[in-house]
Amino acid sequence: MTTRTLSEIAATCTKAARGAGCPWGIAQEAGTAARLLEAHGLPGTTTLAHLFSAPRSCACTGQADAAACGLAQMVALSDAPPDQALRIDTVAAPLLMLAPLILEGGSWRMDWEGGAAGCGPDGAWIMGEAPKVASVTIKRQQDGQKGTGSSWHSRPVLPEAWAALQSLAARTYVPETDASRASGAGPDDSNSD
């Protein structure tokens, strides 16, 4: 399995989110979320790739009859962490919502049918597989469960998830043209002195 650095994960996931139609601000939050989850041993890239592989309901897609977009829910949660237990029905890629809670720094727990994930001063953790779609309950906890601390090391990513994200990222690239070549971004070959 290919390994990727956290920088590569953040950059590719940011561009992929933009390529999938997110505004730049949310795309940056998507890249940061994937990076944070991966740094804590959680499947950030796979979760994001799942999000973009199925219909989702949010302002970016304009679609209403699908699971709520995990990124849209994530940024709303980031802006206003709940004081009390928060129930969100039918969210696509809900694990993304853990990322801003890791950044927030407190102890949090997110439950879904058949699994749970959380974070706290002792790292982040997950029980069961990250769901593609689930209804979740999020609540602050007094004592965090012991989890995986942050690590900067490269980590394996699923090739098919990575390929899907790269394909989306490629939508943000601009092909070269005669005009762009003529304008010159850097040295030309007449400058070898």
Added chain:
Amino acid sequence: MSLRAPSDVMRLARLGAGHQTRLSFMRVVLRGLKRGGWQVDCPEWSIDAHGVGHAVYRARGQGEEVNLVAFAHDLPADQRSDRVIAQAWDATFALVDGPLTDADIARLRANVPLQEAGRVSDRELVLSRANRSVRLWDHVVGCLSEGQQPDAALIDEVGYLMRTTAVYGSGKFGAADHAALKGRPLLDGPFRAEMLAVWLIRTFVMDLVEHAAARKGGGNAVKLDPDLRRRCGIGNSTGLGMAPFLANHPDLLNAWITARETALARVRALPLATNASRAHFQSAVTRTEKLLARWTTQHPYQVSKVTELRTDIARLSDHIATGAFDQPRPWEGLMIWAEDVLSVEGQELLVSLMLEPHGDLVDDLAEDMGADELARFRIDGAMSTQALRALIKANFDWCLPTDFDAAEGCARFWYVSEAKLEPRLGERHLEDGAECEQPLDIARAVKALAHDLGESNGSVATFLLAHPQHRFAVRRVQLSQSAPYGEIRDNLIGADLMPVDMLRCKLAFFGATRFDPRSDRWVRITMFQDAPFPDELYASADDDWSLPPEVA
């Protein structure tokens, strides 16, 4: 102690007039090497008669070890290109964290010469490559092989035997993330690993040119005179790929500028100039005159700036001679005088010169030039929209008058090229691709935010639920509270943008000299010129190499 205002300091024309200072990363690394008692040797030199092979330069100190693995190649002349699309180079490099094994060398040999097309591991801190200055390389090899020393004037004119065309770090192409350096005694700071790599590359290049001369001249060949050797830096060609960095890392830019401005403020606040500091300053002025004499450039933009600088340095000398230091708070007086008399280039040069005699007062600030970019990443949704409006008024008033609907207000767009995945600058009204625009239209985005905010009340969180497209701008505006020097206060998509100013700002913080723009979007520079080599580090005066020696 007041710092210069962001509204003045953060204009691109001033950022693009920056000079190296005591806080520049090259100087910080060499100070750290010496302070930490680091030793450098060359445990492996496997270069053949054709100049092909590899060498290892090992740096050890403070309980750590890093190794530069250098690969020398036989590059056909028709493949020598500084463009990012090049696929072969005269030399390629990796800086490796920790001791090396033969397996590491084999792994690196299979990947490092390929650069972007290869893959390194997270034990590598830096990936780089360099090409010869053909003219100077051939001249130096020719002279040394015949027992002669090369022409000092030609060395001064070119400034380097090889120039790097990329120095990649921080997670690129599989290399270690910057977080790997956190807490490390020498390398925990922005671009320190990259600058250490370049310093070691310079040593390799000088050893390689002497190797080539010895192979060519046999018993007639001589070594390069140490004074001439030291006058050879490492060149660098930098294009648009570097330009968006400052806009994409506002926390880091804020840390760099805050450190420099704090250093300046500390010096300005001094009640008097000691005899030692006067002498040191005077010496730095004299040596700067020599630097300016060496600074060759053809681009009209830089020619006029260097011409102004030469006039400015003469004015500064005259001003000092007429008793500028005999006034109370003389350094403050000097800056006030400069704001009236000198060009922007001259004023920023004076900032650098004023820091020179005051290492004890300012060098500690180099430890504050990093940034935890995640710490302030979350948007404060509880902030009121009134408070957000007030922040825009206080810190982004400069972008509100611009008409972004006018052709010149949005003439350019930044994008990533499909061919090389590198940042590029397009002409919006002439080229396709603006739908893939990168978010460097910060001024336009904040103005659009201000428009949609209107007179609304409520929380930022509620506003963003209805206007998710403004999250990017809201984050920038909120960050301006804690990072007053985080934003370039100019329109980065305007018709009058000079991208080379963005490059100059960053490269000055690296410690580069002799900025030589070849267009409005790429620049040649020199790094580590006059710096001690590893075997000279402890015999040389402390941190005294950034200007040419008074006697040479």
